[in-house]
Amino acid sequence: MHINPYLFILARPPHHIVWNYSNHTQFELDFHYSKRLTQLITCPELFDPNSTVDQDFLAASIITDEEIPTPEWGWDDLSRIFHIGTKNLPQEHIPQDVHEWAVQYLAHCNEVLSTPAPEPNRIDPHNANLVALPVCKPADALKGSLATALINRKTSRSFTGQSLSLRQLSTLLYLSLGYLNERRGEINLSIPLGMEARRSSPSGGGLNACEGYVYVQHVTGLKAGVYAYSSDLHALSLISPLPDEPLGKLLCGQHFINTLPVGLFITSRFDKLWWKYEHSRAYRMAYVEAGHIAQTFQLVATQLGLDTWLTGALTDDRVEALLGLDDSPEQPLFFVGCGKGDGQVQCQELMALIQHKDPSP
Structure with a gap:
């Protein structure tokens, strides 16, 4: 088994947040899950197919049964996380023609305008x-x-x-x-x-x-x-x-x-x-x-x-x-x-x- 290479872990007490920045999914882990993930990161071979926790990790693609190739990046991890984490806008439905785009965009704009714009932070x-x-x-x-x-x-x-x-x-x-x-x-x-x-x-x-x-x-x-x-x-x-x-x-x-x-x-x-x-x-x-x-x-x-x-x-x-x-x-x-x-x-x-x-x- 393998650890997904596109994971970023945030500390938000009392939990850990595991963010898969490649597919834009996040999971909240309690102490029990966090402890188990630490063990699997240390040694992925400890994966237990009979463990509910391990199966949850597999279903969430935190653990993978096949190694995910990672292309050579050339810069540091932070820039890699930023670039890959902002790729591929999540869309429930991609418009198939200009009419669908117009309907979807207008609905989005109307939803935005239904809330007040943020007030300036500087002195008026x-x-x-x-x-x-x-x-x-x-x-x-x-x-x-x-x-x-x-x-x-x-x-x-x-x-x-x-x-x-x-x-x-x-x-x-x-x-x-x-x-x-x-x-x-x-x-x-x-x-x-x-x-x-x-x-x-x-x-x-x-x-x-x-x-x-x-x-x-x-x-x-x-x-x-x-x-x-x-x-x-x-x-x-x-x-x-x-x-x-x-x-x-x-x-x-x-x-x-x-x-x-x-x-x-x-x-x-x-x-x-x-x-x-x-x-x-x-x-x-x-x-x-x-x-x-x-x-x-x-x-x-x-x-x-x-x-x-x-x-x-x-x-x-x-x-x-x-x-x-x-x-x-x-x-x-x-x-x-x-x-x-x-x-x-x-x-x-x-x-x-x-x-x-x-x-x-």
């Missing part, structure tokens, strides 16, 4: 001291073609700290995260009331689950600090002063960006995604949406003549505390920033090591 910007941003007129703010922006966009790791203008920041935020005024008049009967807002980037289920927090060091006319961006009002609200520690400390020691004038922490409202999609696969969509927004931010910045940098390496605990998101279903996923620089792909300290030179002046 409508009641905060708002910093209004200049009105963005995309046609006036950006010059050049999309092809030019795509070709010119590159990651830079050398910034001067030169200030951005408030108008540049306004353009960046409006075209990356803002609810576009240009699309507010669109009428579509398939869009539920209250979910009409549209950004420049696509969003899973039209939920706009991502939010933005702006790390401001040098913006002309704006006090340094960390601000929450209101996509609806196109305004900022100060949530904390800049921390004493440098920006690089928040980003796993990447200190070459300490002089970055502006950065954007992109978060995701997991509770908002779960409201519509009650399956862990939606967690994948959180990162996809954050990626869309990050790319849009970079293309806009490039067209504004700015250099860009981005990272997923966050010192999560520090960032969560800074943004006021400790133990919150809204979590930071990504960071993207921009400013004036020399366009160097690597910082001079690293290049000096590569070239065997002393980086000191």
